[in-house]
Amino acid sequence: MVELSTAIDHLATEDVAEIPRIQLAEQLLELHWQMARLQAQIARRTGVRLP
Incomplete structure (x- = not known):
């Protein structure tokens, strides 16, 4: 899950206009x-279903 969170954080820092x-x-x-x-x-x- 850490890798997923890190990847999303990376996407959030990108300037999509660039x-x-x-x-x-x-x-x-x-x-x-x-x-x-x-x-x-x-x-x-x-x-x-959990026990």
């Missing part, structure tokens, strides 16, 4: 893909 449009589009696609993966893991863990 990112070339094509690279920004690529990043947006990748971010949406990673967000879907994260949501799948949240859903997976939500369904776990």
